[in-house]
Amino acid sequence: MTRAITYPQSYIKKCFNVWYLGGRPSFPGRVREIIPDYDGHKPSKIQIRRWMMDGAWDEWADEMDAKVEIQVSDALIDKKAQMLIKHQEDAKVLAEKALDYLKVDGFDSSSAAVNAYFKATEEQRKTAGFSDLLERLDKMTNNEVEREIIDRLNRAADNDQIIDTDVIVEELSSGVNDEETESQE
Secondary structure, three states: OOOOOOOOHHHHHHHHHHHHHOOOOOOHHHHHHHOOOEOOEOOOHHHHHHHHHHOOHHHHHHHHHHHHHHHHHHHHHHHHHHHHHHHHHHHHHHHHHHHHHHHHHOOOOOHHHHHHHHHHHHHHHHHHHHHHHHHHHHHOOHHHHHHHHHHHHHHHHHOOOOOOHHHHHHHHHHOOOHHHHHHHO
16 A cells, blocks of 8 residues: 655645746656655655646746746846956057057057047947947836837938937937937937
């Protein structure tokens, strides 16, 4: 005769973790294959199905997946912002070296130095605006970002305009809103 085993919550949580990290298999038989033993025993498929239903494993896992998405997005934004900050710093160094060269040797001695200077200052301008935008977007909620995008798309569509992303980046990074822009026109 088989005796009933009472599994502790810590074991059930461990089973959930293994199930989640194991790709969330939907069949209790597959779950039973991948979970660890407890005191030399494994729960039945019926018990596993009960845990999955009563514990709302799918809903719980969906919530965890959403949190993972946010963390991955935040990490990507941070990585991109750091990359742009590095590009900006490198462009500044290059611009300073090109300018020093131009001060000593003059404009006629190296067109490459002139070209490097202007490219470097243009890169500084671009990356400064974009890294500021990324930092600002990182502080906004998803709803605020979505609302901002939808508002801009709707205004452009209402006015039969083509969206110039450089203008949007400059406006967002400088904090200029549409009312200020309209009052300046």
